[in-house]
Amino acid sequence: MEFEKLREQVKKQLAKNDAAHDFEHITRVLKNATMIARKEKASIRMITVAVLLHDIVSYPKSDPRSKNSSLESAEKSREILQEYNFTQDERDVISDAIRDHSFSRGVTPKTLEGKILQDADRLDALGAIGIARTFAVGGAENRPFYNNDDPFCKKRSPDDKCWTLDHFYKKLLLLEKTMNTKTGKTEARKRIKIMKKFLEELKKEI
Numbered sequence: 686m687e688f689e690k691l692r693e694q695v696k697k698q699l700a701k702n703d704a705a706h707d708f709e710h711i712t713r714v715l716k717n718a719t720m721i722a723r724k725e726k727a728s729i730r731m732i733t734v735a736v737l738l739h740d741i742v743s744y745p746k747s748d749p750r751s752k753n754s755s756l757e758s759a760e761k762s763r764e765i766l767q768e769y770n771f772t773q774d775e776r777d778v779i780s781d782a783i784r785d786h787s788f789s790r791g792v793t794p795k796t797l798e799g800k801i802l803q804d805a806d807r808l809d810a811l812g813a814i815g816i817a818r819t820f821a822v823g824g825a826e827n828r829p830f831y832n833n834d835d836p837f838c839k840k841r842s843p844d845d846k847c848w849t850l851d852h853f854y855k856k857l858l859l860l861e862k863t864m865n866t867k868t869g870k871t872e873a874r875k876r877i878k879i880m881k882k883f884l885e886e887l888k889k890e891i
Contacts, residue, residue, distance in 0.1 A: 688733060691769070695737050703825050705818040706743045710809060711736060718805035724868045727797050731775060735782045735802045738762040752789045759784035788856065793865065804869030807860050812876030815857060816883055823849030836891060837884065853880065
């Protein structure tokens, strides 16, 4: 395979990451991105590399450097891509896509490749896997599952730094509106239905 060396390099780099940001996350995002790229008629070669490198620098969510992960990943990707057969323009597109993909950046990518990477990454925060990742991060950060007085944020603003379930209301249930592609929006809608069903069941249990 053309990028087997790169794949192994990334896998080694992410070996110590938490369960929500490990190499399996990369694999799932690549599956999402390939699906979107085929429907949106984008370059799967470019998308593959952008996905492989999008979390090459990844800090824990509680680390103050976390907000800079995408910027540092973009810079490191430029170094790595010099080993591969990409033009300067292609390296720019890939690096910019990585820089702009993260939620904390708060920007809409300019290129189709960037839009697809952002959508594919956000899809992995949704659905059944999104639920699993949310509680994996909450556990790693030693947060309680929910606020006992108001678990579902009915009368207060969500604070996902204190309670894991608040992350659904602070970010996850809002992601459909941020999707860039028609394919991404359609898939996000399906996955959010799964999350809402989970919340309904949870309400019965607690």
